[in-house]
Amino acid sequence: MSEMPHIVTITIVLDETPTVKTFVFDELFNIRPGQFCMVWVPGVDEIPMAFSAANAITVMKVGDATEALFDLKAGDKIGIRGPFGNGFNPEGKVLAIAGGVGVTPLFTLAACGEVDTFILGARTREELIFTEDLAKVSDLKIATDDGTCGFHGFVTGIMDQLDIGSYDTICVCGPEIMMKGILDRLVAKGIEGRGQFSLQRYMKCAVGICGSCCMDNDGLRVCRDGPVFTGDIIKNGEFAHYHRGPSGRKE
Amino acid sequence: MIQIQLPKEEIAGVPLRNHMLLAAGVLGTTGASLKRMLSLGAGGVITKSIGPVAISGHHGPALVPIEGGLINAMGLPNPSKEFVSEIAPLKGEPVVVNIFGGTPKEFGEVASWFPDARAFELNLSCPHAEGYGAAIGIDPRIVKECTEIVKTYNKPVWVKLTPNVTDIRGIGKAAEEGGADAIVAINTVKAMRISTGARRPVLGNRFGGLSGKAIFPIAIRSVYDLYDAVGIPIIGCGGVSTADNVIEMMMAGASAVEIGSAVYDSINIFSEIAAELYAENGIPAEEIVGCAHV
Numbered sequence: 001m002s003e004m005p006h007i008v009t010i011t012i013v014l015d016e017t018p019t020v021k022t023f024v025f026d027e028l029f030n031i032r033p034g035q036f037c038m039v040w041v042p043g044v045d046e047i048p049m050a051f052s053a054a055n056a057i058t059v060m061k062v063g064d065a066t067e068a069l070f071d072l073k074a075g076d077k078i079g080i081r082g083p084f085g086n087g088f089n090p091e092g093k094v095l096a097i098a099g100g101v102g103v104t105p106l107f108t109l110a111a112c113g114e115v116d117t118f119i120l121g122a123r124t125r126e127e128l129i130f131t132e133d134l135a136k137v138s139d140l141k142i143a144t145d146d147g148t149c150g151f152h153g154f155v156t157g158i159m160d161q162l163d164i165g166s167y168d169t170i171c172v173c174g175p176e177i178m179m180k181g182i183l184d185r186l187v188a189k190g191i192e193g194r195g196q197f198s199l200q201r202y203m204k205c206a207v208g209i210c211g212s213c214c215m216d217n218d219g220l221r222v223c224r225d226g227p228v229f230t231g232d233i234i235k236n237g238e239f240a241h242y243h244r245g246p247s248g249r250k251e
Numbered sequence: 252m253i254q255i256q257l258p259k260e261e262i263a264g265v266p267l268r269n270h271m272l273l274a275a276g277v278l279g280t281t282g283a284s285l286k287r288m289l290s291l292g293a294g295g296v297i298t299k300s301i302g303p304v305a306i307s308g309h310h311g312p313a314l315v316p317i318e319g320g321l322i323n324a325m326g327l328p329n330p331s332k333e334f335v336s337e338i339a340p341l342k343g344e345p346v347v348v349n350i351f352g353g354t355p356k357e358f359g360e361v362a363s364w365f366p367d368a369r370a371f372e373l374n375l376s377c378p379h380a381e382g383y384g385a386a387i388g389i390d391p392r393i394v395k396e397c398t399e400i401v402k403t404y405n406k407p408v409w410v411k412l413t414p415n416v417t418d419i420r421g422i423g424k425a426a427e428e429g430g431a432d433a434i435v436a437i438n439t440v441k442a443m444r445i446s447t448g449a450r451r452p453v454l455g456n457r458f459g460g461l462s463g464k465a466i467f468p469i470a471i472r473s474v475y476d477l478y479d480a481v482g483i484p485i486i487g488c489g490g491v492s493t494a495d496n497v498i499e500m501m502m503a504g505a506s507a508v509e510i511g512s513a514v515y516d517s518i519n520i521f522s523e524i525a526a527e528l529y530a531e532n533g534i535p536a537e538e539i540v541g542c543a544h545v
Contacts, residue, residue, distance in 0.1 A: 003316040007448025038312070042449045046311025079449060081312070205314035209515050210325060211280040211299065219278070219287030246307035248280040248299070248330040248337075 005079030032087035033109035040079030092168025099174025180240035192231030263433035264407025269294030274511030292521035295345035310455035320463025324456035376413035376438030391425035398429025420480035463512035478504025
């Protein structure tokens with residue numbers, strides 16, 4: 001089966017924060033929350049990106065490809081391959097914890113009505129994304145590092161105020177150092193298997209062949225075996241310690 | 252269908268657990284992924300191609316699944332010498348280290364880093380890396396020199412050939428004259444697809460290499476030609492995805508096969524094929540190797 005990139009036309013570009021934009025396009029993809037796509041900016045590069053809706057991606061400017069993406073306007077074309085990966089698999093009472101642009105895949109989960117409590121963190125008020133929509137579909141709790149909105153501190157500070165054991169599934173996406181803090185708390189309670197962590201690694205093929213995104217110690221492919229892994233699977237490997245760059249070197 | 256026995260002796264100098272190796276470039280960037288493929292039934296594994304300097308690879312898209320196969324232009328991404336520590340935990344396992352260089356001297360330098368390799372596979376065949384792979388692998392003299400210099404490290408040397416030549420037999424003979432212990436045929440077939448929606452080639456590198464079922468007949472023909480031309484074992488590679496494909500490769504002249512693109516369909520492809528291919532009362536593989544040369 002051919003999986004050439006679908007060429008879509010951007011219909012709306014939304015400024016979410018000074019460094020984050022949402023690109024809405026003219027085609028709907030059949031996604032499960034937590035799945036991702038490869039976004040092709042013709043002539044530049046192709047990069048993995050979580051869907052923020054069936055017809056949208058939400059992107060933070062971090063490198064050459066995202067910078068090129070930020071120059072695009074309504075009417076411009078990009079290529080989409082996917083959806084790829086497993087996505088979240090929530091059961092029972094669900095807590096979602098997101099940091100920064102990591103809110104994207106969890107936003108699609110909340111939009112389906114799957115999230116009971118949502119902890120959203122960012123460095124400062126203006127970097128918070130999707131707050132209005134999240135407040136409509138979940139019990140939203142906000143943390144900012146500088147205290148400009150909500151709890152003054154990290155998402156784990158709010159987590160410590162909740163009865164974590166009362167949640168059946170804890171879905172997480174954000175900086176790895178943040179996810180490590182959450183995993184440590186789940187491990188301490190012996191419930192790391194309830195944690196579902198959405199991971200990011202450097203990817204080339206996105207279909208489980210090239211090996212760029214394989215993680216230690218088990219050689220699991222983030223693109224195909226993941227990107228969502230339960231805490232028991234990642235607690236003893238490279239997670240929160242190192243990852244590999246484009247050449248395969250550890251960074 | 253014909254069923255065969257597991258190998259009782261080394262094949263081309265390597266003690267393989269069965270006749271199927273993981274092909275270079277597939278899940279071979281980390282020691283952990285190579286170990287995983289061995290545990291999932293690969294009879295041996297070939298590493299990602301390792302070169303004299305670390306390379307990030309071509310811009311994407313670097314790989315796109317198409318009808319009947321995969322088209323890729325990864326651009327030889329590799330961590331260079333750092334890879335030594337990746338595979339250190341695999342010492343003693345049937346790990347063949349695939350190496351590349353721009354000159355015979357560079358091949359020798361990279362080979363010198365891996366005293367624990369069971370064998371080397373020389374990449375003289377990647378179709379989309381300027382100055383490397385097929386760019387030098389179409390010259391019989393350079394192929395012979397690269398083989399000779401790596402052979403000085405006293406390990407089995409397998410030479411992987413490109414099908415993108417007028418006559419693959421001449422290149423195979425050059426490798427044999429250089430002291431190769433086996434020929435691996437074939438690497439990917441130079442190819443391109445264009446995104447009609449984007450009005451440009453879909454790969455970041457514009458052209459790349461085609462692998463998978465679509466090239467199986469090309470691989471069979473190449474192995475068949477080489478079997479007549481050289482006296483050393485041939486490892487068949489290119490589109491193998493079923494037990495019957497393994498048998499067919501053997502009948503063309505292959506002593507073993509490499510499997511790569513079929514991992515896209517199933518990561519358990521090695522054990523799935525083995526379940527059909529092997530039987531206690533099967534015939535020795537040697538009985539069918541080259542039997543189609545009638």
